[in-house]
Amino acid sequence: MATIAVIGTGYVGLTTGACFAHLGHDVICADIDEEKIARLKEGQIPIVEDGLDRVVAEALSAGKIRFVVGATNASEHAEFHYLCVPTPQGSDGRADLRFLEAAAAEIGPSLPANSVVVNKSTVPVGSTEVVAKHLDRPDVRVVSNPEFLREGTAVQDFLHPDRVVIGSSDQEAAIRVAALYSKVRAPIMVTDPVSAETIKYASNAFLATKLSFVNAIATLCEHVGADVNDVTLGMGYDTRIGKEFLKPGPGWGGSCFPKDVAALARIADDYDYDFALLREVLNVNEAQFQRTAQKVIDALGPDPSSKKVAAWGLTFKAGTDDLRESPAIEVLQRVSGSGAQVVAFDPAIPSEIPQLPLVTVESDPLVAAKNADVLVVLTEWPEFKFVDFDQLADQMRGRTVVDGRNLLDRSTLKRRNFEVIGIGR
Ligand SMILES: NC(=O)c1ccc[n+]([C@@H]2O[C@H](COP(=O)([O-])OP(=O)(O)OC[C@H]3O[C@@H](n4cnc5c(N)ncnc54)[C@H](O)[C@@H]3O)[C@@H](O)[C@H]2O)c1
Secondary structure, X not given: OOEEEEEOOOHHHHHHHHHHHHOOOEEEEEEOOHHHHHHHHOOXXXXXXXXXXXXXXXXXXXXXXXXXXXXXXXXXXXXXXXXXXXXXXXXXXXXXXXXXXXXXXXXXXXXXXXXXXXXOOOOOOOHHHHHHHHXXXXXXXXXXXXXXXXXXXXXXXXXXXXXXXXXXXXXXXXXXXXXXXXXXXXXXXXXOHHHHHHHHHHHHHHHHHHHHHHHHHHHHHHHHOOOHHHHHHHHHOOOOOOOOOXXXXXXXXXXXXXXXXXXXXXXXXXOOOOOHHHHHXXXXXXXXXXXXXXXXXXXXXXXXXXXXXXXXXXXXXXXXXXXXXXXXXXXXXXXXXXXXXXXXXXXXXOOOOOOOOOEEEEOOHHHHOOOOOEEEEOXXXXXXXXXXXXXXXXXXXXXXXXXXXXXXXXXXXXXXXXXXXXXXX
16 A cells, blocks of 8 residues: 555545545645645545545544645655646636646655656646656656546545546556556556546546537527427437436536636647637537526516526535536626526525625525525525425515526426426427
8 A cells, every 4th residue: 555645635635535545545635725634634524525524534533544734744755646736727728737836846855756746636738747847856757647526426436437547658657556546446547648638628628518519409499399308318318429418507617627628728729729619619608608697587577676586506516515617606697787686595505605796695495585586596406306395486476487407397396386497498
């Protein structure tokens, strides 16, 4: 078993550290956020992620995981150093590598000889070289090992991945990193660093393309009178297409897809390839935010400023508290821009959020719906399906539901005289 330092204890780093500890390795997780580390030392999990609390608690009590402030305090003791720091979108669309470069420069001098630095952050092609340059340690190999976990099922995805991708120009280093996953039953693919980096961006861009495609089909369904649920079901039976990622919605978002699609489009620009398809994927998504918001505004009728909207869902998907680039925020910014009062509920968000200064947040879906003219569903939290719809009808002033996820049962709502406006049906 190996000693692994994890630099950056966020959604990816904490999952990576806890899961490697679960697999039997000795893990030291580092972050610059002192409060986060203090909470983790107490066994408190700073994010909503199914099963993560259990894996961390188990690793803490087995003495398999430690939490420290400052990357060097972790790295000076480890054989492998996983970089899991943010790579946000820069102002020009490119990935901003400042955190990655700073972390590499910080740990470089204190790395034990012949250790391996592994980049798990999502980075543009050539970043393995950039990390090596900032480490300034010719004896240390840098390997790319992109992460494909999904928030909401991160622990499951890490321990049971579809594949593990390792990009290295040094075969021995690749074999050492592959050995860390010896207890994981998944295909391990070893390639060169540039291909590994491209696999990650291409995968996210493909998934985003699938979602924009299905949202465009949903719009077409509205025009021709087809039901997108049936259309996607019929498409998904074709194994070449598959059933996954065929659900229409209010637009896609999250901390990864928007920045990764923009970064891939930028990489194409940098190499003089006009990746027009990707630009259109982004345009369709922007239009989907607007279309969803417009459905709510239209449902309010004249003088939206005298009306109230209840919004169910703020996070970018169910099962997480992550609000980064959430489609719900995109839609609600536009709805509050119409002058309507907006009151929201989300099971993972206890109070008001800075991204929506005009939106009140309640701790109960029915309280949020009180006197609302329109209800809009923006995140696919399963509990929304089990709200007491008789009480909902009593609470609301109006009878319109804009179901941005096609989540709620239409006949249940129609029996209570609700008009249901879905996506693509
Ligand atoms: N969130 C996802 O679902 C997901 C999935 C796959 C890949 N990724 C990629 O993984 C990377 C991390 O994403 P995330 O969502 O975990 O980010 P995050 O913001 O949740 O966590 C990053 C952590 O790094 C810490 N940090 C920054 N600089 C540091 C330093 N010098 N030393 C120690 N800690 C430092 C921050 O304080 C933060 O806690 C990104 O490149 C992202 O694109 C994310």
